[in-house]
Amino acid sequence: MGVRERRPVTSVDVAKRAGVSQSAVSRAFSRTASIAPGTREKILKAAAELDYRPNRIPAIMLSGRSGMVGVVVGGLSNPFYAGALEHLVCSLRERGLQVLLVHVDDALTLDDALEQLLGYRIDAVVTALAIGSKAVAKALDALRIPVICFNSRLTGQWISTVSSNNRAAGVVAARVLRERGVMQPVWLAGALRNAASVARGEGFRRGLGAMAGELVSLQGADTYESGYDAVSAMLLRGVRPDGMFCSNDMMACGAIDALCERAGLSCSRDVMLLGYDNIPQGAWRAYDLTTFDQGVGQLVKTACEVLANALEAGGEPVSQNIVIEARLVERGSTAGG
Amino acid sequence: MGVRERRPVTSVDVAKRAGVSQSAVSRAFSRTASIAPGTREKILKAAAELDYRPNRIPAIMLSGRSGMVGVVVGGLSNPFYAGALEHLVCSLRERGLQVLLVHVDDALTLDDALEQLLGYRIDAVVTALAIGSKAVAKALDALRIPVICFNSRLTGQWISTVSSNNRAAGVVAARVLRERGVMQPVWLAGALRNAASVARGEGFRRGLGAMAGELVSLQGADTYESGYDAVSAMLLRGVRPDGMFCSNDMMACGAIDALCERAGLSCSRDVMLLGYDNIPQGAWRAYDLTTFDQGVGQLVKTACEVLANALEAGGEPVSQNIVIEARLVERGSTAGG
DNA sequence: TTGTAAGCGTTATCAG
DNA sequence: CTGATAACGCTTACAA
Numbered sequence: 001m002g003v004r005e006r007r008p009v010t011s012v013d014v015a016k017r018a019g020v021s022q023s024a025v026s027r028a029f030s031r032t033a034s035i036a037p038g039t040r041e042k043i044l045k046a047a048a049e050l051d052y053r054p055n056r057i058p059a060i061m062l063s064g065r066s067g068m069v070g071v072v073v074g075g076l077s078n079p080f081y082a083g084a085l086e087h088l089v090c091s092l093r094e095r096g097l098q099v100l101l102v103h104v105d106d107a108l109t110l111d112d113a114l115e116q117l118l119g120y121r122i123d124a125v126v127t128a129l130a131i132g133s134k135a136v137a138k139a140l141d142a143l144r145i146p147v148i149c150f151n152s153r154l155t156g157q158w159i160s161t162v163s164s165n166n167r168a169a170g171v172v173a174a175r176v177l178r179e180r181g182v183m184q185p186v187w188l189a190g191a192l193r194n195a196a197s198v199a200r201g202e203g204f205r206r207g208l209g210a211m212a213g214e215l216v217s218l219q220g221a222d223t224y225e226s227g228y229d230a231v232s233a234m235l236l237r238g239v240r241p242d243g244m245f246c247s248n249d250m251m252a253c254g255a256i257d258a259l260c261e262r263a264g265l266s267c268s269r270d271v272m273l274l275g276y277d278n279i280p281q282g283a284w285r286a287y288d289l290t291t292f293d294q295g296v297g298q299l300v301k302t303a304c305e306v307l308a309n310a311l312e313a314g315g316e317p318v319s320q321n322i323v324i325e326a327r328l329v330e331r332g333s334t335a336g337g
Numbered sequence: 338m339g340v341r342e343r344r345p346v347t348s349v350d351v352a353k354r355a356g357v358s359q360s361a362v363s364r365a366f367s368r369t370a371s372i373a374p375g376t377r378e379k380i381l382k383a384a385a386e387l388d389y390r391p392n393r394i395p396a397i398m399l400s401g402r403s404g405m406v407g408v409v410v411g412g413l414s415n416p417f418y419a420g421a422l423e424h425l426v427c428s429l430r431e432r433g434l435q436v437l438l439v440h441v442d443d444a445l446t447l448d449d450a451l452e453q454l455l456g457y458r459i460d461a462v463v464t465a466l467a468i469g470s471k472a473v474a475k476a477l478d479a480l481r482i483p484v485i486c487f488n489s490r491l492t493g494q495w496i497s498t499v500s501s502n503n504r505a506a507g508v509v510a511a512r513v514l515r516e517r518g519v520m521q522p523v524w525l526a527g528a529l530r531n532a533a534s535v536a537r538g539e540g541f542r543r544g545l546g547a548m549a550g551e552l553v554s555l556q557g558a559d560t561y562e563s564g565y566d567a568v569s570a571m572l573l574r575g576v577r578p579d580g581m582f583c584s585n586d587m588m589a590c591g592a593i594d595a596l597c598e599r600a601g602l603s604c605s606r607d608v609m610l611l612g613y614d615n616i617p618q619g620a621w622r623a624y625d626l627t628t629f630d631q632g633v634g635q636l637v638k639t640a641c642e643v644l645a646n647a648l649e650a651g652g653e654p655v656s657q658n659i660v661i662e663a664r665l666v667e668r669g670s671t672a673g674g
Numbered sequence: 675t676t677g678t679a680a681g682c683g684t685t686a687t688c689a690g
Numbered sequence: 691c692t693g694a695t696a697a698c699g700c701t702t703a704c705a706a
Binding site for chain 2: 051068079086099101102115116117119
């Protein structure tokens with residue numbers, strides 16, 4: 001009684017047991033094919049007894065479509081991206097699409113990862129990478145499958161984008177600060193290659209109007225630590241802000257902590273401060289952060305619709321660019337007093 | 338000049354162009370097969386010109402192994418899980434395994450999701466679900482492929498677990514509080530079905546020894562809000578703790594905020610407080626949380642090794658249970674004064 | 675409605 | 691080293 005490698009149950013096994021042809025089994029599991037109800041039941045019974053599970057791999061071979069979407073993420077340590085991924089995975093699954101996940105640190109890993117994913121014949125790529133280089137755009141466009149990017153400026157025949165109106169939000173942030181009498185505004189920028197951050201900064205500067213001359217710009221890198229450090233350095237230089245706009249909530253939290261710890265400045269009492277993303281941590285009592293909500297649900301839903309369109313185009317490139325307004329969420333950090 | 342659906346480039350196309358047989362092309366891309374260097378180069382050149390990319394799907398059909406691992410997550414809003422996922426994705430990729438990601442809310446979604454994943458002939462399942470029901474264990478075991486669970490008590494022929502020593506950490510937490518003269522200890526439990534939380538609570542109670550009689554136990558649900566609410570309710574009941582152990586950092590942050598906002602109690606000055614997971618937010622200055630670090634890197638590395646073992650077992654079930662010690666990270670929340 | 679048979683694009687085996 | 695050929699487990703004409 002040797003140990004036998006267990007061969008998975010195939011449609012042939014089921015066919016044998018049900019006393020029908022193998023193609024009948026295929027039809028029993030197909031939505032479109034026509035089959036006599038009795039035959040179908042007989043087959044399903046046999047299948048259940050054998051614990052048969054249709055193998056999707058041959059279907060992929062025939063159709064050339066895998067039903068899998070490559071999802072490329074970086075920076076899951078930012079709760080905004082983690083939340084977006086969670087939404088995305090659910091939405092794609094509802095549309096019958098599976099997620100092949102790749103984590104990417106840099107453009108090099110990306111090339112490598114895409115190479116591998118292509119071997120699996122993924123139908124499309126969805127990404128929220130903040131990497132906005134020409135090289136990346138070119139690599140993605142060369143895949144000849146639909147690519148959907150969040151908050152990106154990448155362009156290409158096959159590339160669609162879904163973004164929040166970063167620039168407009170920047171203008172709103174400036175208006176909020178001006179209305180409340182801020183005299184010394186500070187802009188805390190995200191990573192340079194982050195297109196969304198650049199747009200937010202442009203909007204902010206424009207919104208400040210005449211006051212833009214007073215603007216102090218800090219360079220961050222999208223993380224809590226970078227926000228904390230940039231603000232600490234600013235305080236050491238003797239700058240005392242009374243209004244701040246941070247390119248994302250992570251940096252905003254770091255900024256708040258640095259203001260408090262390094263200079264005893266409290267947000268709302270001494271400094272009006274806004275962030276971006278509306279991450280859960282911003283709502284934690286210790287921060288109570290005014291911020292912009294990108295509407296992850298809406299963003300993801302739109303992305304899935306764009307994706308569906310692109311997949312239906314049947315091999316023809318589709319490129320859409322959709323912008324969604326961000327919503328100001330006012331909390332204590334701009335309450336004043 | 339009608340629009341033609343573009344057929345992907347196959348090895349036959351490359352063979353034609355390079356003037357060799359199709360099997361030569363296969364060999365040119367294989368690591369093991371032997372082929373003349375000249376032939377190989379000729380083929381690679383032709384492949385590059387045609388932008389050929391080997392299709393992995395047929396290989397999956399032949400071998401029955403997809404090189405894909407189903408990764409099941411819930412609660413990505415907890416940065417601990419988001420970070421763990423990031424590590425896991427990278428580690429699996431280094432081993433040449435792709436990640437098929439599924440998000441699960443409840444046991445029902447799980448069954449459904451597994452059903453689908455099986456169609457893709459995934460080689461294994463990795464999960465960090467806090468769902469610990471018998472039904473889930475049975476469903477996973479029935480897949481007849483290796484299953485690796487983090488911090489779970491699930492058991493089965495095919496199920497391996499990698500956990501931190503939750504019970505021991507609980508004992509340590511109790512020792513820390515006792516040593517610092519705590520008189521009114523409080524335990525903030527996570528969701529009931531969370532086996533890790535149960536073990537932490539058991540360890541804590543045992544570690545308290547004679548003082549266990551004074552212990553106040555609160556029921557949370559692993560989230561910030563649940564921690565905030567449970568502690569708020571406790572304060573309303575008139576309980577004034579001077580030491581707390583929270584089943585995870587999210588709840589610990591909620592607890593800290595409630596203590597401060599509802600009763601003006603400060604952690605470290607009035608209350609010694611410990612969490613679990615060592616999420617980045619715990620290190621943020623506003624919380625400065627003492628906690629237990631599970632060592633995500635180590636946890637994931639171990640899980641991947643267990644997985645590799647199980648995959649090499651060639652169809653035979655493998656079940657390992659590995660426990661890793663958690664490391665106490667002391668910060669301000671237990672500094673006292 | 676059902677069965678037969680021809681692929682899908684690789685890898686593996688075997689002869690040359 | 692190389693080329694022909696047989697799988698792999700399905701879906702889909704086509705014929706009965």
